Amino acid sequence: MRGREVVWFNSIGLTDIPQVGGKNASLGEMVRSLSARGVRVPNGFATTADAYRAFIAANGLEPVIREQLDRYHSGDASLRETGQNLREAFLAGEFPAAIAEDIRVYYRTLSKDAEVANLPVAVRSSATAEDLPDASFAGQQETFLNVSGERDLLDACRRCYASLFTDRAISYREVKKFDHLDVALSIGVQRMVRSDLAGSGVMFSIDTDTGFPGAAVISAAWGLGETVVQGAVDPDKYLVFKALLDEPDCEPIIEKTLGRKNRKMTYAEGGSARTRVIDTPERERRAFVLGNAEIVQLGRWAAIVEDHYGRAMDMEWAKDGLTNELFLVQARPETVHSQKSLTRFSVSRLIESGPLLVSGVAIGDSIASGTACVIRDPADIENFRDGAILVTEMTDPDWVPIMSRASGIITDHGGPTSHAAIVSRELGVPAVVGTRNATEVLAENTPITISCAEGDEGFVYAGILAAETEQIDLGAVPITRTQVMVNIASPAAAFEWWRLPTAGVGLARMEFIINNLIKVHPMALVHPERITDPAVQRQISELTRGYDDLGEYFVNTLALGIAKLGAPYYPNPVIVRLSDFKSNEYAHLIGGDVFEQAEENPMLGFRGASRYYDPKYAEGFALECRALKRVRERIGFSNVIVMVPFCRTTAEADKVLAVMAENGLVRGENGLQVYMMCEIPANVILAEQFATRFDGFSIGSNDLTQLVLGVDRDSGDLAALFDERNEAVTRMISEAIEKAHAAGIKIGICGQGPSNYPDFAEFLVGEGIDSISLNPDSFLKTVHLIKEAETAGAAGEWPRPTRVTM
DSSP states (O other), X not given: OTTOSEEEGGGOOGGGHHHHHHHHHHHHHHHHHTGGGTOOOOOEEEEOHHHHHHHHHHTTHHHHHHHHHHHHHHTSSOHHHHHHXXXXXXXXXXXXXXXXXXXXXXXXXXXXHHTXXXXXXXXXXXXXXXXXXXXXXXXXXXXXXXXXXXHHHHXXXXXXXXXXXXXXXXXXXXXXXXXXXXXXXXXXXXXXXXXXXSEEEEEESSOTTTOOTTEEEEEEEEBOTHHHHHTOSOOXXXXXXXXXXXXXXXXXXXXXXXXXXXXXXXXXXXXXXXXXXXXXXXXXXXXXXXXXXXXXXXXXXXXXXXXXXXXXXXXXXXXXXXXXXXXXXXXXXXXXXXXXXXXXXXXXXXXXXXXXXXXXXXXXXXEEEEEEEEOOSGGGGGGOXXXXXXXXXXXXXXXXXXXXXXXXXXXXXXXXXXXXHHHHHHHXXXXXXXXXXXXXXXXXXXXXXXXXXXXXXXXXXXXXXXXXXXXXXXXXXXXXXXXXXXXEOOHHHHHHTTTSOOSOEEEEESHHHIIIIIOBOHHHHHOGGGOOXXXXXXXXXXXXXXXXXXXXXXXXXXXXHHHHHHGGGTTSOEEEEOOOOXXXXXXXXBTGGGTOOOXXXXXGSSOTHHHHTSTTTXXXXXXXXXXXXXXXXXXXXXXXEEEEOSOOOHHHHHHHHHHHHHTTOOTTGGGOOEEEEEXXXXXXXXXXXXXXXXXXXXXXXXXXXXXXXXXXXXXXXXXXXOOTTBHHHHHHHHHHHHHHHHHTOEEEEOSSHHHHOHHHHHHHHXXXXXXXXXXXXXXXXXXXXXXXXXXXXXXXXOXXXXXXXX
């Protein structure tokens, strides 16, 4: 290729990075190698590094560059002055005549092939040192959209060359220790996708928050994609589970979050500006940019691109509003999580609390404290204090020099794939983005703490709060006979702990999803006419925006939450417990007080199985069943097992199984297994009879201890009496295990006991329990104890628990 100044995309590939840079080499690679696999990339051409060097030589720019950089390094010129002088020198230059003519000829051919005179194109910069495995160079050079006509094209190309010396690009190369004169610039000229009439965004083939490799994350907004890249809008967010993409009739979307999308970029009409940013119409703000089939298609492309490149990838996509076709317009290596160890990671936690000030999307998983440095205008960047927490509306590449000096970053706008998010991850600086109002709430110089260690939501607290970090090494986790599983309630927590080598999820609690994501009482969604309080009506209306069927809001949100919770553990079993709120807890949901009656003892009242067939809740339970059926059959998680809690009698078990079947959950059909919580003494006494109705038991040691000992587990006065290791409780557990095995069904435990008491875990192993489900933060400690107990048992030295006989 050397000696050629202009080349078509389909004639270049990854081996040509020295000549066309990472961005253009990747575009050529996709056009050449992935078109046959259905990946659509708009056609175009690129200028080479030879063209750039010819431009430098023709305009005598090398001495100018050396002189200006020498003055900057000696302190005789500021970064701003250096960048401005260099850019002006490039803009005053002219292309050698032969290269200018080649650009015109290629552009004419591109226009002719598209059958559009003066075809609108995107003109992108591709530096020969960018898009490397350990350096993204995100947004360092300029992109010019909607460029039309030969004169404007050559002007945009000249501006691309000048953008190699933006302040941010100079600063970034200094940080990464790249020699400025060793870096050349290639220009990509690509047919514009009319996303101004539809939408566009960013996609990663790896979860950007946790590094979970099984999911692709997609951000989407209306209009041209620059608003998403820059973090100027809060986009929609979609997660796709890649392992199920090839399953027929599956739609493996595991998260759909509606973004506010208040602004969008479109083509400009008249004047010299090529694009403009306008307010997004209300109907578009309330609508998802992509349909489910389009989300799945992009997910498939992410998997194809990742497979071809052999690594996690960062991509940009666009939808043409004229043809409704999707396109990939860029692909580059993901530069953060792909560099991390799969067996070593750290877990941070706060050990102090403070008032919550703002929240948003968590970037990273660490905690940082410092004083707020509020900067609203890029002109004030030089006022930033080293080590402070940067608070601003949004960042773009001009902010990189101070982002690297910040202990944390907070923005009003942006999502998980915005510029602020990408650069923060690469720099290892925790950030909370998309807070809406941080610049209004956080006063200059206020002491604050950022916490990104509590899931996918990031929090900003008042004060300098103490925190601790634990280093975790999975390299020495032993293999055990007993299946060691995890208890999970939060979908975000499931993603945080994806590296744990578990046998699956022993207890997935849907109450967290209902309480924290759905927030509305299910019966209030089935019978909204019974809600008369205007304030409650407004709350429900806001939460369910975009849904004509309010029940569908419950079903869809619950289904996605369960799917995301189970994704990191697929294809191992994920045991999902049906809702087990007590009546007082249901009453606290939005609209709940209309449908719940006060009970003297909710712990022993209208809870668990008794609700599912009762007319007062049966319609709400039907929504739960619809959600679980969707998780298993449409999304594709056939490994989900349904578990019935607090089932008092065998007659009640029959009623619940019948109601489940009426709602499409038939035990044995499509491989559906149904388990029962073994947590009432009657469950143990009649275990042989319950075993004919269920495929497995899971011991709920909290309720079983409460009911065997007659101790209210929520009573502080009786806390000393509540102990799962009491002999009366352990005899019950031993009997349950024996009867389950005699009946030929599995039995595990999912209560708090094994996580709290190592000797209790050892006792369970000694009794031959099939599985022990632990809280994630106690998994590593307890799995070693389980292995020791198994080893001792093989030697005939079974340890027994400490007997508590108060």
